[in-house]
Amino acid sequence: MVRGKLWGIGLVAAMAGLPAWMLVGASGELSAQTDRRDPGEACAALLQIGHPGIELTGGELIAAGPAPAPPGSAAAHLPEHCLVRGMIDRRIGAGGREFGIGFELRLPTDWNGRFLFQGGAGLDGQVTPALGTIANSGGPPALARGFAVVSTDSGHQGSMIDASFGLDQQARVDYAYNALGEVTAEAKRLLAAFYGSGAEYSYFMGCSNGGRQALVASQRLPLEFDGIVAGDPAMSFSRLALGEVWNMQVLARIAPRDEEGRPIYSRAFSDDDLRLVKESVLDRCDALDGLADGMINDWQSCDFHPRELVCSPGAEDNCLGEDQASVLDDLMQGPKTGSGRHIYGPFNYDTGIASSAWRGMRLGTSQTGEPNSADSSLGLGQFRFLQLTPPEPDWNPLSPYDLDEMLERLRHQGGMGDGDSPFLSTFVRKGKMIVYNGLSDQGMATPHIARWYEDMVAASGPDAREAVRLYAVPGMLHCGGGEATDSFEMLDAITAWVEQGEAPERIIARGDTMPGVSRPLCPYPAVARYLGGDPDQSESFVCSE
Known part of the structure; x- marks a missing residue:
């Protein structure tokens, strides 16, 4: 026909x-x-x-x-x-x-x-x-x-x-x-x-909130879609929002204040501070995959801690203050319950920490007490109106609050829209899903998504690994950008998997910031490891744990 x-x-x-x-x-x-x-x-x-x-x-x-196309694009x-x-x-x-x-x-x-x-x-x-x-x-x-x-x-x-x-x-x-x-x-x-x-075939594809929607589709509409691609998903949305407003309180510990006593978030870390962190992370973790190439493939083995950069007595340059190291560690760990469990996070250290995107998310550029970071605008706004039950439009992120009690206020909306249910027993019987996230994503934490993936396999059965795969993209910011091979064909990959049974064992990625370079994206928990040969070509890498 x-x-x-x-x-x-x-x-x-x-x-x-x-x-x-x-x-x-x-x-x-x-x-x-x-x-x-x-x-x-x-x-x-x-x-x-x-x-x-x-x-x-x-x-x-x-x-x-x-x-219609954006200016400068075809x-x-x-x-x-x-x-x-x-x-x-x-x-x-x-x-x-x-x-x-x-x-x-x-x-x-x-x-x-x-x-x-x-x-x-x-x-x-x-x-x-x-x-x-x-x-x-x-x-x-x-x-x-x-x-x-x-x-x-x-x-x-x-x-x-x-x-x-x-x-x-x-x-x-x-x-x-x-x-x-x-x-x-x-x-x-x-x-x-x-x-x-x-x-004949139905697909869902999205990134960011679209990635959250893609996960929601697999969880609430398990019979509607044959193939789903969830990119940089805003899963655990209510907890993510709590993390964003919690960041404001953490940064306020070290941010200088204006005349009215308001924190100037952008000054908590200088650009030089963040470049120092980036270079130190690369020095420690870049070669763990067998090749020092500016990309951290083996992110699971990277054990960098900012305490390594604390200034020695009398030093002022090329180091962090002890309070800066403590705040950065808290930001990357994310908020925790009273019993020590992660609410949202942790984040892994990657090259994007020195990017304008990371600054824009956490610190902003405002030199006054009127913040302009994404945490203080989008994050705070949706926390007040959408995640809190009942909504509280004037809620002050610098006011004292108990994280466990706050989770109770978030569970109502979170239970509807968080997109992090691990139980996919119906979907995995017929559907296929690709989940991916940038390891430098300034908003979405890859370790958090990986923890959901393991919970999903445990809840849905070991066959779920053959129906749902997770890929981490070194250096990539939120839904693209960064010092990364951030261009890849997920629609082709999901249609081939659904329609021809060709499971994506490795997905080839390239990027504008790295012309002539290709890398394989590997299904978690495997990572790309250098075997030898041309370091610019994906054929020189193997996916292994």
């Missing part, structure tokens, strides 16, 4: 009140009624098969052409496709604010039989174009590869860093997980109506 010519069968059937198979002859050829149907008419007619609670708009056929060529937009369960919520689950679906007329749910970013709030943009890939988006693609705003409208929607109960539920199920169901209904049959 040729997928590219099946548009309209199910739509004609739906409008005629007939099952789609009645419009296809015994030979599989389209009936004359469907064969004459123009794809533009079929696209527009999708709007006529709505149902209660669903508002559909668009219904327009988009001609093939270039996709535009991908998109195929002819049907564009439908929709709103599910529009309503008035807390504070008289209008809510609803917005989505966008793009259906190529030359379809490859695959469906992709494109994950969101930040706190969502916007329906980003459903092009199937693939994080860390230099290749064309999924739509240009023939996938049908859907995206969503997760149930509220606003800025991607505005957490005020968390004042509304249903908006919290929609953002946590409900929008994923609602949009998946509606997208698959419209897809089947347009093409005459459902997708």
